[in-house]
Every structure is written in structure tokens, then in C-alpha cells.
Amino acid sequence: MSRSIALAALLPLVFCSLLPARGESAPYVPGRLLVKFRPGADGAARAAVATELGATTLRRFTLIDAECMKLGAGVSVEQAVERLRGRPGVEYAEPDYELRVEGAPNDEWFPYLWSLDNTGQTGGTPGADIHAVQAWDVFTGDPHLKIGVIDTGIDYTHPDLVANVWTNPGEIPDNGLDDDGNGYVDDVHGYDFANGDGDPFDDHSHGTMVAGIIAGKGDNLIGVPGVCWQAQLVAIKVITYNGYGTIDAAIAGLEYAVTLGIKLTNNSYVAQSYSQALLDAINAARAAGCLFVAAAGNGGSNNDQDPRYPASYNSANIIAVTSSDNVDGVALGANYGPTSVDLAAPGVDIISTFPDSMYRTMSGTSMATAYVTGVCALAMGQHPELTAPEIKGRVLAAVDVEPYLTRKVLTNGRLNAFTATVADVGPETISGIALGRAFPNPFVERTRIAFDLPHPGHATIEVFAANGRRVAVLADRVLGAGPQSVEWDGLDAGRRPCASGVYWARLGFEGRRASRRLVLMR
Ligand code: CA
Numbered sequence: 031m032s033r034s035i036a037l038a039a040l041l042p043l044v045f046c047s048l049l050p051a052r053g054e055s056a057p058y059v060p061g062r063l064l065v066k067f068r069p070g071a072d073g074a075a076r077a078a079v080a081t082e083l084g085a086t087t088l089r090r091f092t093l094i095d096a097e098c099m100k101l102g103a104g105v106s107v108e109q110a111v112e113r114l115r116g117r118p119g120v121e122y123a124e125p126d127y128e129l130r131v132e133g134a135p136n137d138e139w140f141p142y143l144w145s146l147d148n149t150g151q152t153g154g155t156p157g158a159d160i161h162a163v164q165a166w167d168v169f170t171g172d173p174h175l176k177i178g179v180i181d182t183g184i185d186y187t188h189p190d191l192v193a194n195v196w197t198n199p200g201e202i203p204d205n206g207l208d209d210d211g212n213g214y215v216d217d218v219h220g221y222d223f224a225n226g227d228g229d230p231f232d233d234h235s236h237g238t239m240v241a242g243i244i245a246g247k248g249d250n251l252i253g254v255p256g257v258c259w260q261a262q263l264v265a266i267k268v269i270t271y272n273g274y275g276t277i278d279a280a281i282a283g284l285e286y287a288v289t290l291g292i293k294l295t296n297n298s299y300v301a302q303s304y305s306q307a308l309l310d311a312i313n314a315a316r317a318a319g320c321l322f323v324a325a326a327g328n329g330g331s332n333n334d335q336d337p338r339y340p341a342s343y344n345s346a347n348i349i350a351v352t353s354s355d356n357v358d359g360v361a362l363g364a365n366y367g368p369t370s371v372d373l374a375a376p377g378v379d380i381i382s383t384f385p386d387s388m389y390r391t392m393s394g395t396s397m398a399t400a401y402v403t404g405v406c407a408l409a410m411g412q413h414p415e416l417t418a419p420e421i422k423g424r425v426l427a428a429v430d431v432e433p434y435l436t437r438k439v440l441t442n443g444r445l446n447a448f449t450a451t452v453a454d455v456g457p458e459t460i461s462g463i464a465l466g467r468a469f470p471n472p473f474v475e476r477t478r479i480a481f482d483l484p485h486p487g488h489a490t491i492e493v494f495a496a497n498g499r500r501v502a503v504l505a506d507r508v509l510g511a512g513p514q515s516v517e518w519d520g521l522d523a524g525r526r527p528c529a530s531g532v533y534w535a536r537l538g539f540e541g542r543r544a545s546r547r548l549v550l551m552r
Contacts, residue, residue, distance in 0.1 A: 057303060058125035059276055062088070063110050064307045066096040071119035079120065083110050089278060093285040094310040098126060098278040122306050126278045129301035129339075131182060131236045131269050132328045132394055160376060160401060161430075162257060164448035165408060167499075170248060171258030172411030177244060177403065178287040178295035179220075180280065181237030183230040183267035185385040186219045188238060190254065194245045195219050196262035201228075212289055220265030221286055223279040230265035234273060235385055237265065239392050240298050242383030243400035244407065254381055254389065257404025257447065258411075264292060269299060277301065280340075281311040288318045293418065294410060295320060296403040298396030300327040301339045309343050316347035321410075321418035323403045325395040326352040326365040333367035342370045346419040349406070349426070353377025353398035354444055359434055364395050366438040372422075373429050374438070375401040375445040401445055408451040425450045453534055453545035465537040465544035466513070472549035473520070479504070479535050479546060480515045490538040491516050493548070501528055504535070520550050527552070 063085070067076060076097075080087065084102020091097070101110055107125045114123040176196055186195040200210025201218050208215045216228030232238045241256075241263050248259025266286055268279035280299070287295050295315075301308075312322050322345070327338035333350070341350035350371045353361035355378040360366055364377065377398030384390040402425065409421050416424065428450035429443025436442050466480030483489060491505040501522040518535065520528050533548040 057128040057301075058107060059128070059278070060107065061101045062126040062276075062278070063099045063101055063107060063123055064096060064126055064277065064281075064305070065099055065114065065123045066094065066121040066307060066310065068119050068121050069095070075119040079114065079117070082113070085110075089282060091281055091285055091307075091311070093288060093314045094281070094307060096281075096307055096310070124305060124307060125303075126276050127301050127303040127305055128274055128276060129269075129280060129299045130274045131234070131299045131396060132273070160257075160405065160445045161448040165405075165451045166248075166259070168448075168452045169408055169412050171245065171260045171408060173260040174262065175258075175294070175407055175411055176262040176264050176290060176292045177258075177407055178264045178266050178283075178290075178292040179237055179241050179244065180266045180268055180283045180287070180295050180297050181232075181240050181299065182234035182269040182271075182273070183222065183232035183237045184219070184241045184263060184265035185232045185238040185383070186230075186263075186265060187387075188242075188383050188385070189387055190246045190383050191238070191241055191263065193247045194256070194258075194261050194263050195241075196264045214286065214289075217286075220267065221283075222267040223282040223286070224267050224270045224275055230267035232265070232267070232385055233271040234269065235390070236269070236273065236298070236392075236396065237267065238385050239380075239382040239390070240296060240396060240400040241265075243380060243397060244296060244404040246383055254383065257401060258407045261407055264290060266295075275299060277305045277308050281308055284311045284315050284320075284322075288315050288320060293320050294323070294403065294406055296323050296400055297340060298325045298394075298399045300325060300341070304337070304339055308340055309345065312340060312343060312345055312348065316345060316418060319418055320347065321349070321406055321421055322347050323349045323351065323399055323406060325399040326350050326367065326371045328353075328363050328394045328396075329365055330363045331365050333365050333370040337370065338365060341365075342367070347422065349373070349402055349422050351375055351395060351399040351402045352439055353393070353395045354432075354435070360438055361393065361395075361398075364398070367440075368437045369440055371439045372426055373402070373441045373443055373445055374398065374432075374435055375405075377401075405445055405447045405450050408447060412451050428453070449547075453536075453547070465535065465546050466515075468535065468546055468548055471547075472551045474551055476517055476519045477548060478515045478517045479548075480513065481537050481544075482513045483509060483511050483539060485511045487540060490536075492536050492538070493518055494534045494536060495528070495531070501533070518548070520552075 085099040089098040220230040222230045245258040245261035246256035248255035266283040268283040269275035324341040353364040354374040355361045375398040378393045380397040429441045431443040468477045468479045493502040504516040530552045536545045
């Protein structure tokens with residue numbers, strides 16, 4: 031705790047000292063500028079800007095109609111920003127800020143992944159997990175869903191990842207050609223925007239660990255299962271071997287994701303400086319249907335007061351994630367935010383895939399973010415009809431509300447894979463049919479579950495244990511229209527008393543389902 035307080039106390043100083051200022055070193059790339067032109071700016075207006083600054087175009091972003099420029103000798107970033115302020119045809123110009131990933135792997139690793147199914151094996155609180163095992167009883171991931179890992183790359187040869195790494199069917203490796211004509215040369219498993227080539231192999235380790243959490247191959251008797259047992263991981267490298275990257279690379283990476291039609295990206299990197307260009311790119315990705323999961327950052331501070339980007343941008347397709355530990359606490363050193371951080375997920379001593387066929391543990395909001403991305407992937411696979419903001423709403427509505435997260439995150443809760451993926455959360459907006467409250471709930475001997483049918487028809491009401499096993503059928507017949515209810519006496523199909531715990535009542539009607547959580551307390 032003392033370390034977290036010390037970090038929180040130090041951060042404002044660090045933050046201030048990193049702000050761009052004349053004559054001081056600043057966290058952006060020297061001699062480089064991001065320029066967003068107004069829609070009406072023609073070629074001549076753009077060329078005039080380049081000429082005045084002695085600049086050449088390094089990269090053009092079609093996603094947001096902006097450019098990354100290399101400034102001529104003798105023109106500083108500060109001078110260039112100043113000279114373009116208020117210029118007709120230029121919407122804004124900003125430095126190419128630095129971003130980074132944090133977290134160092136540990137050498138030791140734990141025998142079990144407490145985060146997926148916490149039985150207290152690492153000294154933690156049983157149940158302080160994301161209920162992945164229950165979700166897996168029903169669904170383990172869509173093998174065709176592309177997930178963009180915007181990070182340090184991926185060791186795509188790792189035995190626990192190789193089956194779940196995307197391979198571009200139209201690209202011939204290492205021939206120096208853009209065989210499939212998508213604008214990127216030799217992008218076989220993704221692209222390396224940090225170094226400008228088609229090989230996003232991970233020379234750091236962070237991205238490989240994130241990838242293993244999202245979709246390490248499950249049920250293959252080796253290593254660790256990811257949240258998704260199958261998926262198409264696309265390696266989008268924007269961070270170099272030393273853990274640092276740039277806004278330019280991040281925008282380029284997101285543009286690539288949109289080009290590939292990716293609907294879900296994991297973004298476990300943090301910048302301390304606000305970039306309008308990155309926000310524009312995220313909003314353009316939203317328009318393309320892409321969900322953007324982002325890490326709150328590791329500093330023990332409050333993002334509401336001291337924002338970290340991209341997590342702190344206000345956008346309907348961003349999910350901002352902090353980290354919880356295995357004894358139901360906010361992780362030491364994790365940033366939080368009552369309005370700017372959406373939910374918590376496990377992020378302490380997480381074992382995952384490490385380059386060169388190894389496994390290590392790592393802690394941080396990066397790891398927590400990967401869990402949320404994995405659960406978003408499960409939810410998208412089960413509910414392909416939902417938009418990115420709807421998936422976000424579903425994952426946020428599905429959290430387990432925890433007292434220790436009160437006023438720490440927007441939802442006051444921790445990720446729940448089962449509810450987000452399988453159960454119908456919230457009122458009938460998703461299912462179109464009504465399963466009302468159960469009363470009493472929690473209950474000791476019996477509870478009555480209300481429901482409402484729009485017209486007469488065949489309905490089922492079943493009760494499932496938290497592990498996905500069906501324990502009772504309360505109705506399986508034609509029922510009338512309107513509000514009504516059924517009772518569950520806490521007995522299974524063999525009339526034996528069920529153990530205390532969490533159960534799910536599920537109404538099925540004309541192919542639609544709605545679920546309600548029940549808590550039995552003997
Ligand atoms: Ca290509």
C-alpha cells in the first residue's frame with residue numbers, strides 16, 4: 031500500500047515534467063509532426079504546408095485524412111505546431127507523442143491460473159475470478175473471429191499460439207510484394223508498424239503474453255488456455271523491443287485493423303499526452319464497427335483526475351480496464367477511475383505465453399485488459415448481431431459488483447465471462463422476451479421466478495448450475511400470454527437438494543432466451 035501511495039504522490043510531478051516545453055526534452059519524437067487537414071484542403075494547400083516546414087510525408091492516414099511528417103532541419107516540433115495553429119486548411123497539428131507498455135515478467139510461475147477459476151489455490155479468495163470455466167461449458171470461442179493485438183508483436187511460432195494466429199491466405203511470405211493488394215507488403219501474420227516491415231515477431235514479450243491471455247490454445251494438454259480457446263490473433267506491432275512506441279504507429283496499426291475488417295482490438299499501451307489524432311482514429315474505427323479495449327495504466331493514480339490515453343478518451347467503443355488481484359482487491363499500482371475506468375479484471379501474477387516456447391507470469395492492467403478482450407471475443411462469437419457499443423454494454427452489464435470496487439470503476443464490478451457470454455444480461459433489450467425478478471433472491475428454501483410472454487406459445491424454464499450443468503426443468507409446455515411465475519424449490523431433477531451457490535434460471539421462447547441469476551443459501 032505504501033508503494034502505491036508513493037507512486038500516486040510522485041506521478042503529478044513526473045507528468046508535469048514530461049509535458050512538452052521549450053528547451054526541455056519531451057515524450058515525443060523529435061522532428062516529427064502529425065497534421066490533420068480540413069476536408070476542403072486541396073493538394074496545393076497541403077504542399078504549401080510541407081514546403082514551409084521543409085517537411086516530407088512519412089505516412090498518410092486515409093482513416094482520418096492526416097499525415098505524419100518529417101520536419102526539415104532547423105524546424106522544431108514546437109515551432110511547427112505554433113506556425114500551423116489557426117492556419118486555413120489545417121484542422122490541427124500535434125507532436126508524435128510517445129506511448130509505452132509496462133510490466134516485467136517474473137521467472138517463477140504458479141501452478142494454476144487463479145484468474146480463470148479461483149479455488150483459493152494461490153492463497154486467494156475462491157470465486158474471485160472471471161467464471162471462465164462456466165462460460166467454456168457453453169462456448170469456447172469463434173475460430174474465425176479476428177482479434178487485433180496492438181502491442182509489441184506476437185511470437186507466432188509459440189506452440190500455444192501457433193494454431194490461433196491469423197495467417198493471411200493471400201500473402202506469399204518474404205517475396206517483397208503486396209500479393210493480396212491490401213496495401214501492406216508481406217503481411218502474413220500481421221504487420222510491424224514500429225519498424226516498418228511485414229514481420230510483427232515479438233522482440234519484447236509483452237504482446238506474446240497479452241496474446242496468450244486472450245487466446246492461448248485451449249484443451250491441447252500444453253501450457254495455458256486463453257479466455258478463447260480458438261480465434262484469429264492478428265499481430266499488430268506498434269511498440270519496439272524497448273517497450274516504447276508512438277502515436278503514429280498506433281494510428282497506423284488501427285488503420286490496418288480497419289483495413290482487415292477487424293472488429294475487436296486489444297490496446298495494452300498507455301500515453302500520458304492527449305492526441306486528437308489517435309482519438310479521431312479510434313472514432314473512425316468505431317464507425318467501422320471496431321471495439322477498442324484499453325489499459326488504464328499502472329501508476330496507482332486516479333484517471334479521472336490524471337488521464338491516461340487511450341483509456342481515458344470518451345468514446346462509445348472504448349472499454350477502459352483496471353486490474354484486480356486474487357484476494358478481491360484493486361491491484362497494487364493499478365490506475366482506477368470512478369467515471370473513466372469501466373471495470374476491473376484479474377491482472378496480478380498472470381501466467382501466459384512468453385517468446386521461445388516459454389511461460390512466465392506478469393502483472394498489470396495490460397493483463398487485465400487482455401482478459402476483457404478475450405471475454406469480448408466470446409460475447410461477439412455468441413452474439414454476432416450486436417454492434418461494438420452493444421458488446422461493450424453487455425460486458426459492462428455482466429460484471430460481478432464488488433464492494434472493493436465501489437467508486438473505483440464505473441460499473442463497481444469485475445469482469446464475468448459467463449454472464450457476458452452466455453446469460454442474457456439486464457432487461458429484455460437483448461432477448462426480446464421478459465424474465466422478471468425472482469423473489470426471494472437470495473433464497474433459502476424456495477423462490478418464485480416471474481416472467482412475461484407476448485403471446486401464447488411453447489416455453490421452457492430451466493435452472494442451470496454455475497458450471498453450466500442443467501439441474502432442473504420448471505416448465506416445458508405451452509403457456510398463455512402475459513405475466514406469470516413458476517417456483518423452484520431448490521431441488522434437482524432427482525429431487526435432491528442442490529448445494530448453496532449461484533444458479534441461473536433460463537426462459538426459452540421461440541428460439542430466444544433470457545436468464546436470471548439465483549443465489550441459493552442453505
Ligand atoms: Ca498484403
